[in-house]
Amino acid sequence: MNSKFLVKKITSYLLILIFAVWCLFPIYWLLATSLKTNLQTNADPPMFIFKPIIDNYRLIIQDPDIWHVFFNSLIVASGTTFFSLVLGVPAAYVLAKFKFKGNSDYSFWILSTRMAPPIAMLIPFYVMYNNFGILDTHIGLILAHISLNLSLVVWIMRGFFEDMPKEIEESSYIDGASYLNTFYKISLPISRNGMVAVGILCFLFSWNEFLMALILTDDNAKTVPVGISKFVGYQLIKWAELAASAMFMIVPIFIFLVFFQKQLIKGLTMGAIR
Amino acid sequence: MDSKNQIKLKLVNISKKFDLTEVLRDTNLEVKEKEFIVILGPSGCGKTTLLRIIAGLEKQTSGEVFIENINVNKKDPQDRDISMVFQNYGLYPHMKVKQNLEYPLKINKVKNKEEIISKWASKVKIIEYLERYPKQLSGGQRQRVALARALVRSPKIYLMDEPLSNLDASLRLEMRSELKHLHEELGSTFIYVTHDQIEAMTLATRIVLMNNGKIEQIGTPQELYSSPSNVFIGSFIGSPPMNFIEGEINNSFFNSNNIKDLKVNNRNKEKVYLGIRPDDLKISENGIYDFKAELFSSEYLGDGYLFTLKLDEKKFLLKSQKINSYKTSELIPIMIDKNKFHLFNFDSGNIINN
Numbered sequence: 001m002n003s004k005f006l007v008k009k010i011t012s013y014l015l016i017l018i019f020a021v022w023c024l025f026p027i028y029w030l031l032a033t034s035l036k037t038n039l040q041t042n043a044d045p046p047m048f049i050f051k052p053i054i055d056n057y058r059l060i061i062q063d064p065d066i067w068h069v070f071f072n073s074l075i076v077a078s079g080t081t082f083f084s085l086v087l088g089v090p091a092a093y094v095l096a097k098f099k100f101k102g103n104s105d106y107s108f109w110i111l112s113t114r115m116a117p118p119i120a121m122l123i124p125f126y127v128m129y130n131n132f133g134i135l136d137t138h139i140g141l142i143l144a145h146i147s148l149n150l151s152l153v154v155w156i157m158r159g160f161f162e163d164m165p166k167e168i169e170e171s172s173y174i175d176g177a178s179y180l181n182t183f184y185k186i187s188l189p190i191s192r193n194g195m196v197a198v199g200i201l202c203f204l205f206s207w208n209e210f211l212m213a214l215i216l217t218d219d220n221a222k223t224v225p226v227g228i229s230k231f232v233g234y235q236l237i238k239w240a241e242l243a244a245s246a247m248f249m250i251v252p253i254f255i256f257l258v259f260f261q262k263q264l265i266k267g268l269t270m271g272a273i274r
Numbered sequence: 275m276d277s278k279n280q281i282k283l284k285l286v287n288i289s290k291k292f293d294l295t296e297v298l299r300d301t302n303l304e305v306k307e308k309e310f311i312v313i314l315g316p317s318g319c320g321k322t323t324l325l326r327i328i329a330g331l332e333k334q335t336s337g338e339v340f341i342e343n344i345n346v347n348k349k350d351p352q353d354r355d356i357s358m359v360f361q362n363y364g365l366y367p368h369m370k371v372k373q374n375l376e377y378p379l380k381i382n383k384v385k386n387k388e389e390i391i392s393k394w395a396s397k398v399k400i401i402e403y404l405e406r407y408p409k410q411l412s413g414g415q416r417q418r419v420a421l422a423r424a425l426v427r428s429p430k431i432y433l434m435d436e437p438l439s440n441l442d443a444s445l446r447l448e449m450r451s452e453l454k455h456l457h458e459e460l461g462s463t464f465i466y467v468t469h470d471q472i473e474a475m476t477l478a479t480r481i482v483l484m485n486n487g488k489i490e491q492i493g494t495p496q497e498l499y500s501s502p503s504n505v506f507i508g509s510f511i512g513s514p515p516m517n518f519i520e521g522e523i524n525n526s527f528f529n530s531n532n533i534k535d536l537k538v539n540n541r542n543k544e545k546v547y548l549g550i551r552p553d554d555l556k557i558s559e560n561g562i563y564d565f566k567a568e569l570f571s572s573e574y575l576g577d578g579y580l581f582t583l584k585l586d587e588k589k590f591l592l593k594s595q596k597i598n599s600y601k602t603s604e605l606i607p608i609m610i611d612k613n614k615f616h617l618f619n620f621d622s623g624n625i626i627n628n
Contacts, residue, residue: 167364170331173351174358175378175423185377189368 027250033243041239056244066245069227073207073249075138076223080145080206081199087146088153089195093183095154096161097169107158114151122215129216136218144216145206152205153198160194161187197267200260207253224249280307281343282463283328283431288337290323290487297323299488301337305431310457310464314474315484316510321467324484325435328465330354341430357424358433361440363416365408371395371419372404378427394422398452414445425456434466438473450476471511475499483507501616505623508549508616514580516616517555517590518547523617531586532565536610538617545620552580552591554614563607572598581606 033041035052060066095107125144126135134140164187172182188195210225217226228249231242257264283305290298297320305311313321326332328339330351339346346354357378366374372391379387395401398418408416417437424432437453438446454477457464468474474481475495483490483498491503502508508516521530524543528536533548567583567590578595583606592608600606617626 165362165364167360167362168366170329170351171358171360171364171366171423172377173331174329174356175427176352176381177377178352181381186366186368190366192368 030243030246030250033239034247036240038238038240041243056240057248059241060244060248065230066227066248069222069224070249072138072217072221072227073224074252076141076145076213076221077203077206079138079142080149081202083142084146084149084153084202085195085199088150088198089157089188090183091150092154092157093161093187096158097187107154110151110154113147118148118211122211125212126215135216136220136222138221141213141216141221141223144212145209148209148212149202149205152201156198156201157191157194160191164190193263193267195267196260196263200257200264203256204253281305282307282309282341283465284338284340284343285324285328286338286340288324288327288334288339290320290327290332291335297487298327298334301489303482303489303492305463305465307463308461310454310466310477310479311482312474312478312480313465313467313482313484314471314478314510315469317469319484320487321469321484322435325358325433325465325467328431329356329358329433355429356431356433357427357429359420359424359435359437361436363408363420363440365416365419365423367408369407370404371400371406371408371411374408374419375404375423375426378423382427384427390426394425397456398422398425413440413442414449417441417449425460428462431463431465434464436468437466439468439470446473453477472513475511481511483510485510501625502549503625505547505549505618508618512551514552514591514593516549516551518549518618519585519590520620521546521548528617532567533610534565536564537612540617540626544626546626547618547620547623549616549618550610550614552593554611555592556609556611557581557592557594557596558607558609561607562609564610566605566607569600569602569604569606571602572600583608 032048034056035054036047036050037053037055040047040050091110095103129135129140134143168190169182169186172186173179177185207223208225209223213223213226214229217223228242228245231238231245281304283303285301285303288298288301289296301320301324303311313324315321323332327334330346330349330353334347341354341356366377369377372395375391375395376387378384379390384390391404392401395404398421400415400418400422403411403415403419408419411419417440421437424434438449441449450473453464453466457477466473466477478495480492480494481498482492485506491498491507498507498511502511502516505518509518519530519533521528521533522543522545523529523538523540526538526541528538528546528548530548536548565585567585570582570584570589572582573580575593578593579598581592581594581598582589583592618624619626
């Protein structure tokens with residue numbers, strides 16, 4: 001029995017290891033590439049043993065363009081997260097807690113915004129943005145990202161609010177609290193984990209989004225994923241600098257996730273009340 | 275007006291439909307000041323719905339609710355000045371016990387919050403848990419917190435929805451007596467929902483017995499026990515329940531397969547049930563008996579025996595203080611207490627005055 005247990009344990013660790021390597025290898029390769037010279041990046045067969053240099057990073061940090069796209073991304077991702085939650089959470093609450101005519105229709109309409117691939121909306125977006133004069137602005141890109149994120153926020157949070165035992169809110173009504181007060185003082189604090197989780201997903205989505213950012217922005221408001229692509233030139237691709245700037249862009253997300261990992265898992269796997 | 279007779283709550287023709295299912299039908303009820311009303315009934319009889327309609331958490335399909343003679347149909351739960359204890363307690367999980375108790379006081383801008391909280395917290399014995407979160411408490415402790423939260427205000431009516439059903443037996447017994455004591459001490463109006471007839475019998479000043487969305491009988495526990503108005507009430511109230519024997523009345527005599535010529539005060543010829551409580555049947559020792567029945571089993575209860583007997587392949591119960599000297603399958607001679615039995619119409623189940 002003991003050996004059976006051991007085999008089971010080894011097998012599961014092996015599977016996890018394979019999966020981890022599968023996931024982490026690209027990041028390792030990115031890191032390795034960022035520490036090579038441009039010549040080494042093109043070596044065939046690929047070099048695993050080399051003398052790491054940090055010149056690429058020095059170059060990147062001194063490049064004002066990189067800082068520009070970095071802050072653009074920060075503004076757009078934060079703005080998207082903030083407004084998606086501000087709009088989506090109350091909407092989810094109303095859809096989850098109040099019965100009214102057309103309730104499920106509204107939920108479906110909100111979800112249906114995700115049924116077409118974003119590229120299908122790109123041309124109408126472009127034309128509209130051109131007419132309104134919000135091409136290449138932060139607010140313009142934030143609006144586009146909110147429209148793609150809102151359904152996610154509404155559907156996840158709606159599930160969260162639905163799982164919340166109704167007695168908790170009913171107690172609050174009986175205690176004399178208004179519907180709005182109950183929302184602020186009871187329902188919102190209880191669903192904090194869910195909001196953090198959804199917020200992280202919004203932030204990640206917006207930080208990584210490429211298509212909308214590529215078409216709807218230019219020099220002024222372009223974000224990290226678009227910025228990185230500038231290292232792909234007409235005649236050569238500067239792999240080392242590209243990798244270094246990509247690493248530079250991953251780091252904030254990485255730190256962010258390390259801090260909020262617990263809440264992300266809690267929020268996505270558990271109900272409101274445990 | 276004498277405050278004791280003041281009408282606290284009045285329900286007029288309350289009906290409730292969920293889609294097409296009717297869960298409450300023309301329900302009428304008057305509750306006076308200081309009453310402890312227990313709404314009793316099997317699960318799904320509409321008793322919780324009725325309580326939620328009183329609280330304003332559910333809107334009735336038709337009918338009127340009056341609290342202290344004011345029509346509250348259009349009022350939200352916030353404006354009805356009631357408090358409620360839920361079956362699952364409904365505590366605020368993100369607040370400590372103290373904040374849970376403080377919340378209704380804050381909302382209603384009550385002064386002397388600290389004083390009131392410590393008064394009630396010590397009364398329901400949770401003073402040492404004030405700094406804990408609900409999830410750090412046991413079921414019984416949570417129950418007390420929920421109770422304290424309902425008590426910190428002085429509402430017009432206290433509503434309770436099966437507040438003891440999640441507790442274990444001994445705790446339930448303890449809380450039951452505490453609730454009864456509290457009711458007398460507070461001198462206020464309680465409306466309490468339960469499916470447990472013992473809870474209802476012990477707590478209520480009056481019981482409202484419900485079945486299938488309508489009120490079957492309203493009365494004191496004694497009234498419901500000694501004069502049930504139909505077969506359902508007889509079988510629901512009392513533990514063990516009432517026995518029913520099928521038979522026929524003819525010329526003021528009741529006859530069944532086994533019982534011959536039992537004198538009744540009813541001349542009509544009709545099919546009936548004879549209802550008799552297990553305590554009102556006796557094992558005959560002098561050779562005079564009304565019928566004989568086969569012993570199926572006997573259970574020792576401490577203060578006596580509970581006999582399960584078989585009559586026409588139907589089981590019925592008899593309670594006796596006497597020591598059991600019979601063997602299984604033996605025929606036992608049995609006497610019916612002539613002042614204690616009831617007759618019910620066979621078809622409608624309603625009582626026949628005899």
